[in-house]
Amino acid sequence: MIPELGQLSLALAFCLCGFVAFFGLAGAAWRRQRWLDALGSMVTGQFVFILLAYAALSQAFLADDFSVAYVANNSNSLLPWYYKMSAVWGAHEGSFLLWTLIMAGWTLAVALRGEHLPAAFAGRVLGVMGLLNMGFLAFLLWTSNPFERLVPMTPGEGADLNPLLQDFGLIVHPPMLYMGYVGFSVAFAFAIAALLTGRLDTAWARWSRPWSNVAWAFLTLGIALGSWWAYYELGWGGWWFWDPVENASFMPWLAGTALVHSLAVTEKRGTFKSWTLLLAITTFSLSLLGAFIVRSGVLTSVHAFAVDPTRGLFILGFLVLTVGGSLALYAARATVIRSPARYTLWSRETALLVNNILLVISMALVLLGTLYPLAYEAFTGGDKISVGVPYFNAGFVPLMLALALALGIAPVLQWKRTSPTRLWRDLRWPLAISVAAGLVLPLLISGALAWQVVAALTFGVWVLVSHLWDLLFRARRGLGRVTLGYWGMLAAHLGFAVALFGISLTSVLSVEKDQRMSPGDRDTLGEMGVLFEGVGNRSGPNFVAQRGTFRIEDGNEVVFLYPEKRRYLARESVMTEAAIDAGLFRDIYISLGEPLENGAWAVRLQLKPFVRWIWLGGLLMAFGGVLAVSDARYRRLRRSVPVGTTVADAA
Amino acid sequence: MNPKRRNRLLIVLFLVAGSAATLALVLVALNDNLNLFYPPDQVVGGEAPVNTPMRAGGMVLDGSVARADDGLGVTFILTDYQGSAFTVAYSGILPDLFREGQGILVQGKLGADGVFQAREVLAKHDETYMPPELVDIARGGGP
Numbered sequence: 001m002i003p004e005l006g007q008l009s010l011a012l013a014f015c016l017c018g019f020v021a022f023f024g025l026a027g028a029a030w031r032r033q034r035w036l037d038a039l040g041s042m043v044t045g046q047f048v049f050i051l052l053a054y055a056a057l058s059q060a061f062l063a064d065d066f067s068v069a070y071v072a073n074n075s076n077s078l079l080p081w082y083y084k085m086s087a088v089w090g091a092h093e094g095s096f097l098l099w100t101l102i103m104a105g106w107t108l109a110v111a112l113r114g115e116h117l118p119a120a121f122a123g124r125v126l127g128v129m130g131l132l133n134m135g136f137l138a139f140l141l142w143t144s145n146p147f148e149r150l151v152p153m154t155p156g157e158g159a160d161l162n163p164l165l166q167d168f169g170l171i172v173h174p175p176m177l178y179m180g181y182v183g184f185s186v187a188f189a190f191a192i193a194a195l196l197t198g199r200l201d202t203a204w205a206r207w208s209r210p211w212s213n214v215a216w217a218f219l220t221l222g223i224a225l226g227s228w229w230a231y232y233e234l235g236w237g238g239w240w241f242w243d244p245v246e247n248a249s250f251m252p253w254l255a256g257t258a259l260v261h262s263l264a265v266t267e268k269r270g271t272f273k274s275w276t277l278l279l280a281i282t283t284f285s286l287s288l289l290g291a292f293i294v295r296s297g298v299l300t301s302v303h304a305f306a307v308d309p310t311r312g313l314f315i316l317g318f319l320v321l322t323v324g325g326s327l328a329l330y331a332a333r334a335t336v337i338r339s340p341a342r343y344t345l346w347s348r349e350t351a352l353l354v355n356n357i358l359l360v361i362s363m364a365l366v367l368l369g370t371l372y373p374l375a376y377e378a379f380t381g382g383d384k385i386s387v388g389v390p391y392f393n394a395g396f397v398p399l400m401l402a403l404a405l406a407l408g409i410a411p412v413l414q415w416k417r418t419s420p421t422r423l424w425r426d427l428r429w430p431l432a433i434s435v436a437a438g439l440v441l442p443l444l445i446s447g448a449l450a451w452q453v454v455a456a457l458t459f460g461v462w463v464l465v466s467h468l469w470d471l472l473f474r475a476r477r478g479l480g481r482v483t484l485g486y487w488g489m490l491a492a493h494l495g496f497a498v499a500l501f502g503i504s505l506t507s508v509l510s511v512e513k514d515q516r517m518s519p520g521d522r523d524t525l526g527e528m529g530v531l532f533e534g535v536g537n538r539s540g541p542n543f544v545a546q547r548g549t550f551r552i553e554d555g556n557e558v559v560f561l562y563p564e565k566r567r568y569l570a571r572e573s574v575m576t577e578a579a580i581d582a583g584l585f586r587d588i589y590i591s592l593g594e595p596l597e598n599g600a601w602a603v604r605l606q607l608k609p610f611v612r613w614i615w616l617g618g619l620l621m622a623f624g625g626v627l628a629v630s631d632a633r634y635r636r637l638r639r640s641v642p643v644g645t646t647v648a649d650a651a
Numbered sequence: 652m653n654p655k656r657r658n659r660l661l662i663v664l665f666l667v668a669g670s671a672a673t674l675a676l677v678l679v680a681l682n683d684n685l686n687l688f689y690p691p692d693q694v695v696g697g698e699a700p701v702n703t704p705m706r707a708g709g710m711v712l713d714g715s716v717a718r719a720d721d722g723l724g725v726t727f728i729l730t731d732y733q734g735s736a737f738t739v740a741y742s743g744i745l746p747d748l749f750r751e752g753q754g755i756l757v758q759g760k761l762g763a764d765g766v767f768q769a770r771e772v773l774a775k776h777d778e779t780y781m782p783p784e785l786v787d788i789a790r791g792g793g794p
Contacts, residue, residue: 344655345662357666365677372685376685383688384687385685385686386686386688387681388684388685391680391681391684398676514743514744516722516723575747576747593723593745594744594745596718597718602723602745604744
């Protein structure tokens with residue numbers, strides 16, 4: 001009974017989304033104040049009903065209701081309760097239900113926090129978001145119903161959740177990622193509303209900036225968590241594979257990063273207007289493209305969902321409608337935009353322009369590499385092809401270094417113009433320090449001068465020092481005058497530097513060995529000794545495991561590591577559970593490959609210097625994004641603008 | 652030319668030169684890293700080039716997996732169950748989902764002796780998921 005109520009709730013939410021779309025867009029166009037006033041309750045309604053549906057599905061998982069096909073395929077009575085809760089988004093249908101729930105949540109947030117917006121503008125924003133969620137719900141109801149029953153063929157036991165997903169990383173990774181993906185729909189809706197209104201001043205940029213920052217912070221966090229999860233759970237010790245599904249989340253991130261910066265220029269200087277609009281549309285379109293790539297199964301990937309052509313077709317159609325519609329609107333309206341460009345070569349505008357160009361090129365590079373196999377197959381009539389990892393690396397290394405170079409100059413640059421003399425005065429010390437550090441640090445860390453490490457450390461320290469230098473300068477005038485927005489920028493930029501350190505040092509200096517080891521065998525890992533003591537048995541709630549014991553001797557310190565080979569009973573599937581001794585400066589990573597004859601095992605031994613810095617950098621970036629939103633001027637913004645003013649007044 | 656125009660020209664030139672150089676580099680990198688996929692009948696039939704990086708795939712033939720006595724060398728046979736099969740040599744740890752009868756992708760080079768030297772063996776992380784490259788083979792037809 002409860003699953004049927006869940007499905008009914010979804011259908012009601014679908015209708016409510018239709019109302020929100022109609023009353024929002026039509027109410028704004030025909031100036032019906034009452035229609036616009038009613039939006040709040042309808043938005044609340046759609047959120048409540050999707051939440052009910054979500055609760056119904058969770059209840060089916062907790063109660064082991066295997067008559068629901070989705071539960072039977074993705075749960076098991078032996079599964080611990082917290083994995084039952086997270087199994088709700090462990091496969092296609094449920095994860096898309098979470099997607100629509102988050103979409104409804106963002107819509108509700110806009111309705112609640114957007115009281116400072118002119119009513120007609122808010123109506124259009126909510127209307128666009130309602131239209132989008134209507135599409136998502138239609139997709140859920142007609143192609144991916146999570147409440148479908150298996151009656152009368154109800155199985156007695158569920159097939160269990162994919163063991164890879166029985167993990168803390170999976171509990172938190174998808175919700176964060178979806179918060180980001182879907183969060184960019186807010187910036188998209190603001191852009192569309194601005195285009196519909198036809199008043200393309202800087203107001204919409206000011207309003208959508210905090211939303212874009214928050215969505216970007218969530219996406220950053222989601223990607224970092226996904227990378228961390230892949231690192232410890234897939235058993236390979238890799239943290240990024242340039243897999244199509246990873247690229248699917250990385251492309252909106254790159255475009256979103258460009259958007260966050262471009263919005264700053266539009267808000268503060270009133271320029272880059274049409275470019276910012278285009279970026280807002282692009283970013284959300286890439287989120288949708290990501291959903292298409294992940295859920296249509298057209299590309300080979302480690303974590304694609306099961307292949308279903310109707311689903312792919314639906315999302316493709318939705319994608320074409322959304323992208324086509326918004327670009328057509330953009331083409332029709334953007335011609336009237338006038339962006340007064342009053343800035344010189346050495347100005348913050350130019351630096352942000354360079355930032356945008358580099359990020360968009362990076363995004364295009366990933367897009368090309370990800371979609372090329374599809375295009376190739378279509379044009380050659382079925383020949384299949386894949387793009388190798390070196391392609392992505394070859395493009396990304398120079399682009400990110402160029403980005404770091406520009407980033408180091410950025411804090412010193414002022415709007416409009418900065419004198420080159422002043423630039424030189426403020427930057428010569430950071431420049432000297434970073435060149436020196438780039439030559440000395442690699443020797444201290446690895447005792448050698450690998451050019452990749454020298455380059456990455458020079459550029460990383462360059463970003464670090466020039467920002468701290470600027471902070472020092474500001475601190476002399478009083479730290480109280482430094483705004484939260486500035487602290488946010490600082491944290492995010494330092495995060496970039498930290499991630500740069502982590503990525504380059506791990507990539508170049510890792511020690512990776514695949515060895516055959518018998519109990520009692522010794523090996524070395526860097527300067528450490530590794531002793532394989534043997535393998536014992538252990539059983540968990542829904543699996544049995546063989547557990548290896550490794551003794552690591554690092555000088556006088558001794559660490560024991562216990563990697564496991566697990567066999568999950570319900571699916572008879574085998575999983576590698578790596579053992580990691582984590583540290584700020586290095587990780588020791590050991591996983592069991594497969595058993596060989598005579599008690600020997602294939603063993604993977606890895607020493608990964610500075611690998612934590614990659615995710616630490618991601619955390620810092622996300623933290624910076626949140627910090628910037630907490631800036632006092634956004635609170636002032638909400639308080640100072642009375643309800644009912646027009647777009648022009650608010651600007 | 653006034654300074655404002657000159658600056659604008661500089662920026663435009665910088666943009667054009669930068670984009671052109673990037674595009675050229677990207678296309679070269681892409682061209683160098685494309686790996687065509689070959690099913691077993693093309694590998695056996697001589698359509699697949701020798702000593703060129705590529706991808707191949709098929710089902711692991713039952714009873715064909717042989718580990719070396721020392722080290723991590725392993726050989727196995729990939730087949731399409733339609734009469735075409737070839738041997739793959741690999742050194743390293745096989746993925747968890749590697750097993751007999753399973754659809755597998757290998758990345759590497761085909762040797763002149765007809766043995767595929769794999770640098771990477773890919774099995775997918777969900778047993779119900781089939782790589783698009785192998786869907787045609789699994790259905791029992793050629794591509």
